[in-house]
Amino acid sequence: MKRFFCRGGSRAALKKWAWVALSLFCTVAMADDNVVNVFAWSQEVSPKVIRQFQKDTGIRVNFSTFDSNEVLYAKMKASKQAQYDVVEPSSYYITRMARENMIEKLDLSKLSNYKNLNPAFTHPDYDPKGEYSIPWVLGLTGIFVNRKYYPDDKIEKWTDLWSPKYRDSLLLLDDPREVFNVGLLTLGYSPNENNLQHLQKAYQNLVALLPNVRLYNSSSVPSMLIDEDVTIGMAWNADAYKASLQNPDIEFIYPKDKFVIWVDSFVIPRNAPHRDNAYKFLNYVLQAKIAALQVTETFYPTANQAALAYLPAKLANSPVIFPSDAVLKQGYFQTDIDDNALDAISRYWDLLKLQ
Amino acid sequence: MKHKFQYFSVGLIAGWLCVFGLLSFLVMVVMSFLQHDPDHIALWHFTLQNYVDLFNPIFFTIFLKSFYIAFMVTAACLLLGYPFAYIVSRFPERLQNMALLLLLLPFWTSSVVRAYAMMSLLKTKGLLNTALLSMGLIHEPLQILFTNTAVTIGLIYNLLPFMILPIYVNLERFDVSLIEAAKDLGAKYTTIFRKVIIPLSIPGILGGCALVFLPAMTLFFISDLLGGAKALLLGNLIESQFLMANNWPRGAATSVLLTAIMAIGLLVYKFKSSNKGIHYEAVI
Numbered sequence: 001m002k003r004f005f006c007r008g009g010s011r012a013a014l015k016k017w018a019w020v021a022l023s024l025f026c027t028v029a030m031a032d033d034n035v036v037n038v039f040a041w042s043q044e045v046s047p048k049v050i051r052q053f054q055k056d057t058g059i060r061v062n063f064s065t066f067d068s069n070e071v072l073y074a075k076m077k078a079s080k081q082a083q084y085d086v087v088e089p090s091s092y093y094i095t096r097m098a099r100e101n102m103i104e105k106l107d108l109s110k111l112s113n114y115k116n117l118n119p120a121f122t123h124p125d126y127d128p129k130g131e132y133s134i135p136w137v138l139g140l141t142g143i144f145v146n147r148k149y150y151p152d153d154k155i156e157k158w159t160d161l162w163s164p165k166y167r168d169s170l171l172l173l174d175d176p177r178e179v180f181n182v183g184l185l186t187l188g189y190s191p192n193e194n195n196l197q198h199l200q201k202a203y204q205n206l207v208a209l210l211p212n213v214r215l216y217n218s219s220s221v222p223s224m225l226i227d228e229d230v231t232i233g234m235a236w237n238a239d240a241y242k243a244s245l246q247n248p249d250i251e252f253i254y255p256k257d258k259f260v261i262w263v264d265s266f267v268i269p270r271n272a273p274h275r276d277n278a279y280k281f282l283n284y285v286l287q288a289k290i291a292a293l294q295v296t297e298t299f300y301p302t303a304n305q306a307a308l309a310y311l312p313a314k315l316a317n318s319p320v321i322f323p324s325d326a327v328l329k330q331g332y333f334q335t336d337i338d339d340n341a342l343d344a345i346s347r348y349w350d351l352l353k354l355q
Numbered sequence: 356m357k358h359k360f361q362y363f364s365v366g367l368i369a370g371w372l373c374v375f376g377l378l379s380f381l382v383m384v385v386m387s388f389l390q391h392d393p394d395h396i397a398l399w400h401f402t403l404q405n406y407v408d409l410f411n412p413i414f415f416t417i418f419l420k421s422f423y424i425a426f427m428v429t430a431a432c433l434l435l436g437y438p439f440a441y442i443v444s445r446f447p448e449r450l451q452n453m454a455l456l457l458l459l460l461p462f463w464t465s466s467v468v469r470a471y472a473m474m475s476l477l478k479t480k481g482l483l484n485t486a487l488l489s490m491g492l493i494h495e496p497l498q499i500l501f502t503n504t505a506v507t508i509g510l511i512y513n514l515l516p517f518m519i520l521p522i523y524v525n526l527e528r529f530d531v532s533l534i535e536a537a538k539d540l541g542a543k544y545t546t547i548f549r550k551v552i553i554p555l556s557i558p559g560i561l562g563g564c565a566l567v568f569l570p571a572m573t574l575f576f577i578s579d580l581l582g583g584a585k586a587l588l589l590g591n592l593i594e595s596q597f598l599m600a601n602n603w604p605r606g607a608a609t610s611v612l613l614t615a616i617m618a619i620g621l622l623v624y625k626f627k628s629s630n631k632g633i634h635y636e637a638v639i
Contacts, residue, residue, distance in 0.1 A: 070599045077601065078396060168498075174584050176599070215501040215583025227480050229500060339393065346600050353585055353595075354417055 036277035037062045039072065040088035041264055042219045044137050046297035053284050059277050067219045068175055069093045070346075076102055082271040085278035091126040091263045092177070092192075094133050095336035103267040105131045110279045113286035121303035124263060125335045133265035134282055137238075137300035140323065140331060141178055141260050144171075144240040146231035148249040157257045158186045161232070166212045171224065171233030174216040176349040177334065179206065181260045182234060191260050191332050194341045203348040210355055225250055238299040241320045252320045254327050261331040263303070295321075380614070386607035397604050405608035414592070414609075421589040424503065425571035428510045429518075432567050433560065435511070436518035440559075441552075443519075444526035455523070458516050466513055470580045473509050474500060477581070501583030509581040510571050517570070518563035525559025526552075561624050569617050589613055 038045070042065035050061045066072045069090050076087070076097075089097060097103045108114050111134070114122075121138075122130045145155050154160070161170060161182075172179050181191040183202030193199060214230060224230050225243035240252035266285070268278045284290060291302050292310030301321050308316055315321060337345075387405055389397035408414075443454045461469060476482045477500045484496040499505050529552070537547045575590030589609065596606035 068599065070601065074598050074601045213585075215585070217584060227478055229479050343393075350592075350595060350600065351413060353591075354413055 033274070034058065034277070035060045035062055036085045036274050036281050037064075037083060038086045038088075038281065039064050039066065039075075039084045040086075040266075041065065041137075042067055043298065044088065044264060044300065046294050048297055049285060049290055049294050052290070052293070053281065057280060057284065059280060061281070070176070073097070076269060082269045082273060084269050085272040085274045086266050086281055087269055088136060088264050088266050090334070091124060091133075091265065092334050092336040094265060094267060095126045097267065098127065098132050102270055103132050104270050104272070104275075106134070106268065106282075107279070111283045111286060113283050113288075116286055116288050116291070116304050116306035118303050118305040121263065125333055126263075127265075133267050134286065135263045135265045135303035136285070137264050137294075137298070138303060139236040139238060139262050139264070139300060140254065141173070141181065141234060141236055141262070142240070143253040143255055144225060144233060144235040144243070145251050145253065146225070146228060146247070146249050147251055149228075149231040155232075155253060156255065158182050158255045159257060161212065161234075162186075162209055164212075166232055168212065169214050169230065169232055170209070170212045171221070171230040171235065172213055172216050173221075173234055173236075174218040176345050178218075178234070178260070179216075179349070179352070180345050181332075181334070182206075183209075185255075185258050185260075185332075188257075192335045192337055194338050196340060196344055199341060199344045199348070203351070206348075206352055207355065210352065216353070237320050237323075238301070241299045241318065244320070254323060254330065256330070258330050258332060260334050261328070262334045383607045384611055386604055387611045389604045391602050391604045393601065402604075405605045406612070408605055409608060409612060417587075417589060417592050420587060421572045424507060424510070424587060425568050427507055428514060428571040429564050429567045431507070431511050432515050432518035433564065436515055436563065437522055437560070440519045440522035440526055444523055444529065451527075455520075458519060462516065466574075467576055467580075469513070470509055470577055473505075473512065474580060477505055477508070500581065503582065503587065505581040506578045506587055509577045510574060513574065513577065514567045514570055517566040521562035521566065522556060522559040525556045525562075529555065565617070565621060565624075569613070572613065 036059055038061055040063070045063070050063055053059070054061055066075070072087060072089055073093060076084070094103070117135065121135045124135070127133045143155060143158070143161065145153070180199070180202055183206040184191050184193050184198065187198070187201055187205055189198045189202065217224065221235055221239040222242040225235070225240065226247045228247070235252070237252055240250060244250040244252070266282055268275065272278050285294070286304065288304060288306035289310055291304035291307035294300070295302050295307060295311060296315060299321060386397055388401055388403070390400040390402045390404070392398040443451055446454060479496045479498065479500070481500070487493045488496065533551055533555070534547055537551050542550070572588055573590035573593070575588055575594045578585070578587040578591055593606050593609050596602050596609060
């Protein structure tokens with residue numbers, strides 16, 4: 001290699017080629033305008049919905065997924081120039097993103113299908129005026145158990161998971177807030193706790209649970225449940241339902257010591273590069289038929305009440321996916337907590353995973 | 356024309372390394388001295404706090420754990436890789452190429468995909484358990500997946516070629532007449548191996564160890580997938596600082612520290628081996 005750099009006469013040539021090489025790196029892909037960049041939770045938008053949207057509108061969807069709100073938030077913060085047109089944060093992150101001016105107020109006049117939504121979900125605590133978000137999927141976090149392995153165990157509360165007989169066997173969701181919800185609820189606190197002392201107690205409570213924890217995962221839960229890689233732990237109702245279709249031994253339990261209801265919603269980031277297409281996408285997925293297709297494909301409950309008419313009876317009547325009002329009353333909606341509390345949770349989360 | 360092509364390819368590689376190696380590393384170094392700010396990537400204030408933060412018991416624990424796993428992986432790769440490299444280097448040339456091709460063949464698939472493949476081998480109802488159960492060797496499925504053992508197996512599988520190749524390159528150029536000389540002087544084969552072959556292949560061994568050790572501490576997706584997302588490796592810590600804690604400066608400090616440790620290790624080796632080289636030549 002040295003040879004090339006020593007011959008004085010060729011220096012100009014070398015420079016030229018170096019520039020060619022450099023400019024190759026800087027080549028930016030030609031901008032394609034008829035696209036919409038969607039960034040959503042993995043497994044939460046059915047590929048069929050995307051394919052139909054592309055077919056019906058001719059707009060190409062650049063679809064990518066994330067596994068935690070923290071990742072979504074970090075990626076949005078990392079680039080000054082907005083690159084996504086539609087993103088799907090969980091409820092409590094919407095408050096945060098609105099406060100930090102990261103997302104736009106929606107022009108509801110562009111969303112003719114907005115009326116399909118259940119009004120109970122259009123003015124939630126995390127977006128009281130319903131200006132920023134379109135609820136897309138709901139979920140309830142509870143306990144799953146494979147009855148083949150634990151046929152007679154009485155499991156009806158989160159606290160039952162602390163029992164020493166479940167050593168090294170629990171699945172916990174790979175999500176700091178979800179795990180801390182369990183830590184807080186079992187102590188009788190609210191999952192939307194800002195009190196740092198209560199959070200510390202919840203942390204100590206969770207440390208006591210650690211010997212029972214086998215793994216953290218939130219993105220491929222159904223397959224792990226079906227293959228019996230884990231036989232007990234926490235799961236979202238949709239995942240447990242999906243798994244129980246193939247492995248009937250799986251039972252889903254709504255814990256008696258309360259549980260959390262979360263809502264993942266679509267929002268439009270500030271300065272979205274393809275705003276018009278973002279609205280087209282949102283209005284498209286708000287259609288009753290599309291929302292129903294989404295439910296039959298993913299089994300996540302929907303806030304789209306018009307969609308219920310299009311669902312098969314078995315799905316619409318499933319107590320796991322659409323629990324009764326009496327059960328729902330036991331649920332807390334997850335809301336935003338302040339920065340100090342969030343910092344504390346994230347610090348404790350690192351500690352939990354390190355032990 | 357040929358020269359132009361050479362300039363082009365050298366320029367391309369140099370440009371590549373400058374932009375994606377040197378430049379991004381420099382960004383990390385600068386970042387590691389900036390102040391953390393929750394609303395921005397970093398604040399433009401010089402601080403040493405990120406490095407001070409690393410000197411706390413938790414980070415120390417994960418450093419140790421990570422070192423331990425990387426050490427086990429490196430040792431296992433050496434034990435498996437050295438005999439393999441030695442045997443292959445004694446093959447006829449055509450067989451050698453074939454063996455190396457087979458060694459590198461799995462690398463045509465993405466390592467994440469191979470980690471998933473490893474999961475399906477190790478899981479409760481996976482290939483390994485099914486085979487052992489049907490042979491009657493075990494009666495309960497082995498719970499390997501989501502343990503440290505699974506992470507270690509995954510890392511060894513992924514990194515073994517990086518141990519074999521440097522050792523093979525070294526042994527392949529080995530001067531056979533040295534062995535003959537030792538034989539003539541009456542050395543037994545074990546003695547030859549211990550006193551001639553191993554000492555002369557030390558550069559290959561150390562090169563292999565360096566190539567295995569650092570990735571073994573940082574391949575976070577292996578411990579995410581096979582270890583059940585419990586933070587076992589330094590790579591997980593760096594990842595979580597960037598993506599979960601949103602603390603880029605500290606993540607940068609952690610990775611700069613890791614690079615520094617590796618650099619010091621390599622410098623020590625270089626210093627020692629240059630001493631040894633002189634020593635060796637003097638003996639000849």
